[in-house]
Amino acid sequence: MDAKHLLRQHIAKTVALTDEQFEHVYAHFEPLSYKKGQALIAEGDVVTSEFFVVQGCLKTFHLTNELKMFILQFAMPTWWASDYQALYSGQRATVGVDCVTDVELLRLSAENREKLCHELHDVERFFRWRTNWGYVAAHKRLLSFMSTDVRQRYEELLKQYPLLYQFVPKNLIAAYLGVSRETLSRLYQSRHEA
Amino acid sequence: MDAKHLLRQHIAKTVALTDEQFEHVYAHFEPLSYKKGQALIAEGDVVTSEFFVVQGCLKTFHLTNELKMFILQFAMPTWWASDYQALYSGQRATVGVDCVTDVELLRLSAENREKLCHELHDVERFFRWRTNWGYVAAHKRLLSFMSTDVRQRYEELLKQYPLLYQFVPKNLIAAYLGVSRETLSRLYQSRHEA
DNA sequence: CGCGCGATTGAGTAATTTCAAATCTAGTGG
DNA sequence: CCACTAGATTTGAAATTACTCAATCGCGCG
Numbered sequence: 368m369d370a371k372h373l374l375r376q377h378i379a380k381t382v383a384l385t386d387e388q389f390e391h392v393y394a395h396f397e398p399l400s401y402k403k404g405q406a407l408i409a410e411g412d413v414v415t416s417e418f419f420v421v422q423g424c425l426k427t428f429h430l431t432n433e434l435k436m437f438i439l440q441f442a443m444p445t446w447w448a449s450d451y452q453a454l455y456s457g458q459r460a461t462v463g464v465d466c467v468t469d470v471e472l473l474r475l476s477a478e479n480r481e482k483l484c485h486e487l488h489d490v491e492r493f494f495r496w497r498t499n500w501g502y503v504a505a506h507k508r509l510l511s512f513m514s515t516d517v518r519q520r521y522e523e524l525l526k527q528y529p530l531l532y533q534f535v536p537k538n539l540i541a542a543y544l545g546v547s548r549e550t551l552s553r554l555y556q557s558r559h560e561a
Numbered sequence: 562m563d564a565k566h567l568l569r570q571h572i573a574k575t576v577a578l579t580d581e582q583f584e585h586v587y588a589h590f591e592p593l594s595y596k597k598g599q600a601l602i603a604e605g606d607v608v609t610s611e612f613f614v615v616q617g618c619l620k621t622f623h624l625t626n627e628l629k630m631f632i633l634q635f636a637m638p639t640w641w642a643s644d645y646q647a648l649y650s651g652q653r654a655t656v657g658v659d660c661v662t663d664v665e666l667l668r669l670s671a672e673n674r675e676k677l678c679h680e681l682h683d684v685e686r687f688f689r690w691r692t693n694w695g696y697v698a699a700h701k702r703l704l705s706f707m708s709t710d711v712r713q714r715y716e717e718l719l720k721q722y723p724l725l726y727q728f729v730p731k732n733l734i735a736a737y738l739g740v741s742r743e744t745l746s747r748l749y750q751s752r753h754e755a
Numbered sequence: 756c757g758c759g760c761g762a763t764t765g766a767g768t769a770a771t772t773t774c775a776a777a778t779c780t781a782g783t784g785g
Numbered sequence: 786c787c788a789c790t791a792g793a794t795t796t797g798a799a800a801t802t803a804c805t806c807a808a809t810c811g812c813g814c815g
Contacts, residue, residue, distance in 0.1 A: 710770095711771090740771075740772090741771075741772060743771090743773085744772075747771095
């Protein structure tokens with residue numbers, strides 16, 4: 368699936384754009400490719416864009432004391448990623464975004480997003496809904512983080528992304544779950560036994 | 562500040578509505594009063610509305626095994642609260658919303674929200690931005706939950722809501738921070754000493 | 756063959772939880 | 786005004802859990 372069609376379908380789930388409208392919208396995106404390990408946003412950056420993942424996997428994360436990494440989310444195809452706090456407030460990035468695998472993505476600047484939202488009511492609606500789902504996902508994750516133990520979060524993660532487990536190093540999984548890799552290692556051993 | 566003016570000002574921070582437009586919008590809200598302890602949404606409910614807090618304080622929370630309570634957020638005046646997952650997906654509520662104090666609020670049904678969003682592009686924009694800020698806040702909280710210890714989260718909470726500490730029972734504070742009330746109690750003792 | 760990196764294992768330590776008991780506080784009725 | 790009760794808060798001590806740090810294992814690559 369190429370970037371254009373993927374975005375087309377993704378938007379179509381929320382609002383119906385005519386072909387011309389979509390062409391106009393699409394013209395405001397910039398297709399980009401990155402290699403595994405490259406950074407799209409580093410902490411401290413000024414953030415001007417958000418990214419729509421076409422292929423591959425991104426992670427958004429935060430480093431404490433330059434020591435421990437915490438992963439807020441993995442972004443798979445059709446997901447969006449950025450430091451939205453920085454993007455909307457103009458502050459410096461407090462979270463980084465980089466490539467877990469080689470990725471193909473579409474870049475949209477905040478400027479273009481606002482332009483499109485003004486031009487087309489339907490685009491504004493699309494972004495409202497997209498953000499809504501993001502909000503719901505963030506709350507779900509917060510809740511899962513607060514109220515369930517590591518064991519359960521691990522199960523949930525495997526259920527949600529069966530693939531992730533295969534190509535993502537265990538220390539990243541641990542950083543997503545919020546435990547040390549040693550603890551994670553011990554967890555899925557006892558799981559395998561059961 | 563009465564409900565109408567508060568909502569007016571709140572919206573004005575994002576978009577400029579004419580008086581007639583605002584009157585039209587306001588007509589879709591229902592002013593309501595509740596007493597401390599009353600539930601606006603109980604887990605398992607079908608959710609049809611969201612709430613704009615005019616006065617008082619709400620909490621959104623989840624109960625595990627009917628035993629432990631985890632508070633996702635406190636909603637103060639000009640904040641919105643609901644189970645947005647339930648509201649947008651039609652599923653049953655997984656989080657409850659109830660009154661920490663006596664509250665005055667404005668109820669907006671999902672139906673009316675969508676109607677208004679269709680009628681006025683600016684209202685759609687308002688809700689996009691509102692949800693954006695909610696999304697950012699949720700991520701901030703997730704990050705704070707993952708990467709900082711209880712002690713720091715406690716300090717942050719006090720800084721963010723100096724008032725909260727006075728009228729909210731400690732067990733709710735503990736449920737917000739994600740620790741037992743015993744641990745919280747021990748924490749702010751050693752803090753007082755320092 | 757050996758190096759290097761990710762993953763695992765072990766042992767000791769630090770922090771939080773749980774459960775139980777003691778203490779405190781505000782509101783009520785006598 | 787005081788005693789009393791219910792709910793909230795604090796304290797203590799044992800048990801659990803994850804963490805750290807260090808050592809070992811396993812495997813791919815030069």
